[in-house]
Amino acid sequence: MRTAEALRMALEALRVNRLRSTLTMLGVIIGVLAVVILVAIGTGAKNAVEKEIAGLGSNIILVVPGQVGLGAAPTQSRLDLTDVAFVRRVVGDPSKVTVAVNSGEPVRVGRNEVFATLTGTDENMPNIFDRPLRRGRYMSATDVDTRRRVTVLGSEVAAKLFGDVDPIGRQVTIAGVRFRVIGIYETVGSTFGVARDQEVHVPVTTAQRLIGLPRINGIAVGASGPDEIESLQSRVVAALDARYPDEKFSAVTQTQLLGTIGTVLSMLTGVLAAIAGISLLVGGVGVSNIMLVSVRERTKEIGLRKALGARQRDVLWQFLIEAVLLTTIGGLIGILLGVGGALLIQALSPVPAAITWWSIALAFGVSVGVGVFFGVAPARRAGRLDPVVALRSE
């Protein structure tokens, strides 16, 4: 018997039992749907985080006091501006080193008040971070050296405080002190939950005076290329460790962040896919069950086919193709619904969803495989039926 013939027979059998075929497929449909959607969400989350990290700028090394890692308590910083100067000497190129001191402060214009992240930094910040301006200018070396009360606003802060009015040259009150607005950043979104559009940047010297502490929170170093990152990182950490023998310093790079977070999120996606895969397996058991029922129900038909000259493998093939067809059609429907669902989720909810070809291929492959795996036992049973017994069954 030809395969095309077996395919036609199987389709016919599925068509005849339309309701039952649909219900059986439903198990596979739901399983595949779950795999495609969950993998899309997992991948979407990973892409979003990677985009955030990449959005910071390129080849950045962040130097912070203490040990960075899961479970490590945040360390009180003892770094100050002399350490920044020290790191500048270690790095060699002063313009490739910048600084950050952070504090949450209220920012007010007239009656409008927002709570923003005050970040003290210096003129080198734009050399290292990707932070384009929408209007105005960055802070200058003079602004930092002379502790000017000037500020560059994040786009959201500017919009909330000034609305449609151009804020350049106007006054804002930060923690009770008046500042002049010299620039506004482009909207950049958030990184690790830090809403960067809600920041206000001021000269680091001014920020230290405002906060009342001479400390800084971290130093950022820009490497000139990806090849330089690792050597620069270890050089800076070693120098700081030598300067403060009883303290620990960490330097993290984007690549490391990407690697760590990527691994975690990939694992998460894998776990989600595995859970969804279990439902696909359950769907497969359903197929097996229905095929066994079908073989029993159609015993007479099998006997007749054998009497007419069907060989064991013809009958086996017919029932196996039926099972595989059930799961394959179910898989295709599940993929269609899964892709549609993922697109819908992306369009209607904040959850990012990215459809990946590998998840579709995997879901399809697994549904075909499930059909073969769970179809073999019923099909073998059908193939082995004794024609005399089968013909007699009523």
Place this chain on the structure above:
Amino acid sequence: MTTQSPGTPPAAFEAIGLTRSYDLEGVSVDALRGVDLRIEQGEFVAILGPSGSGKSTLMHLLGCLDRPTSGVLRVGGVDVSTLDDTRLAELRNQTIGFVFQSFHLLARTPALDNVALPLVYRGVGRSERRARAEAALKAVGLGHRMGHRPSQMSGGEQQRVAIARALVGDPQVVLADEPTGNLDTRNGEEVMNLLERLNADSGVAVVLVTHEPDVAARARRQVHVRDGLIELDSRSRTAPAGTTEGEVG
């Protein structure tokens, strides 16, 4: 016992000391206890016997649906004990056409496809299958009902579809198991006429299993089976006469 002399065609069936016993919960039941039977090509034979006589078992053995416990069975000269299941299926497909008491048609499949089914397993292409199935249906007088499903047909028509299916593969023998058992007198008569005509026209051997003496009387030879043995093998009419219209020539 019987050896085949060169030149003569092999017998359609040749059974020598055929036995078949079943194991029913540890008890061995002998359904056939040593049957010797030779049916030539083109014969029209009725196998008669009360229920439980072993005639159905004999029919299954002749139809290669079952294997004998002992003894030799040759179908068209081929010793079936030498064949594996696959070859046996091919032998059934090529040499035997079945007609069953309850028709055994695929209820939701059109008559034409039902008839073409044996050819599917022979690997015949679709267009040729259709052509041959059409011809077979026309031969049984159902050329106008090819697209109908068995569920839309009368019992007599269904049995004629089954006969067309038995004939479509050009078999050497048609094995008919109580072919009139589920039909009324008129339709039964029609089916018997058809079998007779086919036997006379195309020379296909017909082996009829029945317990109705008047049906058996239509055959030219009656083999009576009782208690697993052949009790009587009679050739009622040697010359074509009586109810048959007769072969001319």
